Amino acid sequence: MPNIVVLVKQVPDTNAKIAVNGGRVDLSAVKMVMSPYDEFAVETALQHREASGGEVTALTVGGAGCDKILKDAKAIGVDRIVRVDAEGEMDSNALQTVLAKAVTELGAEVVYCGKAAADTGAGSTGPGLAERLGWASVSNAIGASFDDGLSVIAPSGAGNAKLNVPLPAVVSCDKGDFKVRKPNVKGIMQAKKASVDIHSIEVPASTVTVTSHSLPPAKPAGKTYDGGAAAAEVAQLLRDEANVL
């Protein structure tokens, strides 16, 4: 019965506008949510538990404000919720070191996470964590089955491949061919009462530090035409002016 950990991260709602003030992103007016790909990771972890038994623990790193997404995971059906209490910017090295310690403390045999967090879009955490633990890893999985050991479907060359994955392993999840379950009333009630286990882990120094944020350069105004007949002229410009055909 595997001990399953799913990593979740709090990020700005993907529909939110991102503002930059004083050379830094300003998230004060932005709604924070669980990163969308983490929802697929939670779903896959719960499917794994249903097939094999065991327990699912949702794990995040952050301040008390991150307890909300842990409660959201609890409402969907995870068994335990754990937060490593640490705030401030960390580079990938510092974050993965902390996660590796936490995953070891939790005694996990398999870790699921989103293919990338919606804020950085980096996708470094899953493979980096696996390397630190000396585990196998597969990234961008779009499906998993648990009947005969863990096997996952992930992109490979021009198509996909079904891969046999020996445990322990870290699997990062893309949107798969399945619906993610939503919390029901019982789950929401349980989540309200659930308490977050707090772990304290020393955060190593970062060698990469953020110096500034900026908005992407604005595009110069384009040309606008009225009516479908203008499409012929646009096609010409794509060849002669833009040189992209």
Next chain:
Amino acid sequence: MTQTIVIAEINNNAVHPSTAELVAAAMAMGDAPTVIVPCTDASVANGAGNMGAGAIIAAKSAAFTHYDAGAWAEALDAVAPQGTLFTGASPQSKDLAARLAARRNLAVIQDAVAIDGNSITSPVYSGKAMQTVSVNGPAVVSVRSNVFPPSSGGATEASVLDTTGNVATSVAEFMARASERLDVGEANIVISGGRGMGSPDNFVHLEAIADTLGAAVGASRAAVDTWEAIPHAMQVGQTGKTVNPSLYIAVGISGAIQHLAGMRSSKYIVAINKDPDAPIFQHADYGIVATWEEALPVLHTAFKTMLG
């Protein structure tokens, strides 16, 4: 100067030309890099011969037959000098970058679009903002394609180093994609439809143009969420794929922030929408205010005449 190393991009058993962009990126930080070519047959490394590399190493191993993140990181770590490593930013290369960095206890910076010494800029929040970081010491950096002008130089001979890595995963079965069409993430031209297409059946008109141009067909999240026939693999946007093709044609797409985040870095953007106030027009190089029924046949005929 910082010692730099480039891990060559490999596609269909050959060095991908974008490797020359990685050499240029490395030179924006330090010396001419050592290019390491993961291969099963050392002759593949000749493909990196004229990119201006300081040295070329053909890293030869049976571990490079199929991609296994742990095995590739182990086999490359064994032959790569110490220093800052550069990889491409395809999903596989970003995965490898993260494992290589962790193996050496280094930080990884993904999706670099500008490098100036130890200062590296990459998009965050799916391109809604740019983040510049300062790097103190060696790191691993993945570099977006189509950003750095490719480096070139005289012929450099490759030296061959045998290496090994412990392959953990095994392929049970290769599966064809659900769609035989070009993937939006890989295409140089993308034509996408939104809910303004009215029905998933009307995507055949986009496919016809895509066939003429050698383009991929994409979709907005609204289209994917509304119509089951439009798979998530086609979705361009923050919760779908981020694309930066030379040409992006948006048809019947209003331009939600979510969608813009996934395609705004395209070199040229054409928007076709019947609503003149659609936000997509603010990001388009060429906007056509018309229904798709009016515009697409004209556009298709023009493309066929030009390219036929």
